[in-house]
Amino acid sequence: MSAPNLKANTGNAAPPNPKPSNFIRDIIVRDLEAKKFGDAQVQTRFPPEPNGYLHIGHCKAICLDFQLADEFGGKTNLRFDDTNPEKEEQEYVDSIMADVRWLGFEWEGLHYASDYFDQLHAWAVKLIEAGKAYVDDLTADEIRQHRGTLTEPGKNSPYRDRSVAENLDLFERMRQGEFPNGAKVLRAKIDMAAPNINLRDPVMYRILHAEHHRTGAKWCIYPMYDYAHGQSDSLERVTHSMCTLEFTDHQPIYRWYIEQLGIFPSQQIEFDRLNLTYTLLSKRKLRQLVQEKRVAGWDDPRMPTISGIRRRGYTPEAMRNFVAAVGVSRTNGSTDFAMLEHFVREDLNKRAHRAMAVLKPLKLVIDNYPEGQVEEMEAVNNPEDPGAGVRKVPFARELFIDQDDFKEEPPKGYFRLSPGREVRLRFAYFVTATSVVKNAAGEVVEVHATYDPATRGGNNPPDGRKVKGTIHWVCARHAVEAELRLYDKLFTKPDPNDVPEGQEFTANLNAQSLEVATTAKLEPSLASAKPGDRYQFERVGYFCADPDSKPGKLVFNRTVALKDSWAKQEKRGGAK
């Protein structure tokens, strides 16, 4: 008899692996088993350039860098890739640190590529001495022409064979500031005929007479990304250096410098960028939206920046869950925006306290309710969390309900309020609409109704009567006013870059991405909401008090609407 196989033994009780494998984790496991880095612990780094705000795409990189290291007992550094003083600013450094922390991560070391400028310079001298680098006097234009094309090899620069002594002298004079911007560059001597264009004598240093946000005027030559990144990783003894796919072609240079210098062999691993439908994740284009004032700023709640989604009311937990669900691979696709919204709702559903808010108020008068009487109805704060407790909500004869919750002529399948129809007022009473009052334009401005005292609290009456619809309400006399900012997708197309020839992505901006409800009525418990407080306005959506919000002048951002199967059904064409 043959040995029973593993599958038969585990039966069907085996739980699914809670951490599905991904190819990077596999590489790390393999490297650890092979002791590729000796006994070194896993070390990663998150290396943003401080030239803009972090966005949702960076969430993926951040989670990968921090979680993967943590999973193996390793550490993660935050390193600013600040090799281009013309684009980088302290403002961005500050926002990036705040965003990483908001996402829930704390770095081990805080570094800057600029910390390594001295070392990088010394290594450049070493490469010159070894005949592996040279100073080139060609202009940027000439360098481009010498580089060749995708199909033709490049040509050597006439300066490629300068003596070591001359290169050393020239490079030193570049550093001293003897030459203007663009006059000379230091290039690695690799291979002008390489099929990989990145290997055709890449530029290592350029002359930039510019103040650096950290090193000030100390330098007028600055290293290029390719010359700085791998060595920075190496200096920090980074074992697994994750970056996005477009750097795959740069990996040979990354390795070339490390090998020539004989330093710690950090390993670059590329993964796919996060793309989201209806969303732009390009720093350049996001900056353009800010500069052209298409949005209110980097933290406009419609922006996919971390500061934008924070203000919008998204939670770090939701973002982490989303990123985990999206996974990581080497394919380039686009994740459905609905996936993001799902994880935002999932998290908020568990933690947001409920409240009642009426967006478009319609007065409801309960004719048989005693004038002047006020009752305190008990409402549960969160049905998903019994510990969240209850609160009192005042109820009286005159209320506001949402215009969408009353229809004089109800379509098929509609089970909210309409003449002769009975519904439940959440946590209050059953009411039956009896008549309407209209304005000169023929619009319903007031609905009259009667209530059933036997349904107090919203409970079914003893006679066993039931209603299909439950609607929310706010007591007219106790309501507090608020401004509700209703956000929608910033772009009208799944791919915002999909524009007719000659047009810009801005042509796809959604003109209805922000709608403001200025006359919203809220239950009084919301009067004390503080900026950042999150709520579910029942049957409407999740909202977050904006930093603009003040006592007496409340402002809420709609984080995400609740799913609405009635709206879906209506859109499909009525009754099912």
Added chain:
RNA sequence: UGGGCGGUCGACUAAUGGUAGGUCAAGUGCCUUUGACGCACUUUGUCCAGGUUCGAAUCCUGGCCGCCCAGCCA
């Protein structure tokens, strides 16, 4: 076109030569003091063609399609 990297339900992603599975979306029903949440069920997939193998999403060959690279940006 030279080089590089990829193609698994509509989307994202597992299966590492041995039952193509999960999440989102979509649909149906149940539940319901949120048309929410939850629960159950359902639809849909290995780019194509050959080959190796008892057995191929996986290995091989040849196609096809997509993305990236010609910054003194990162």
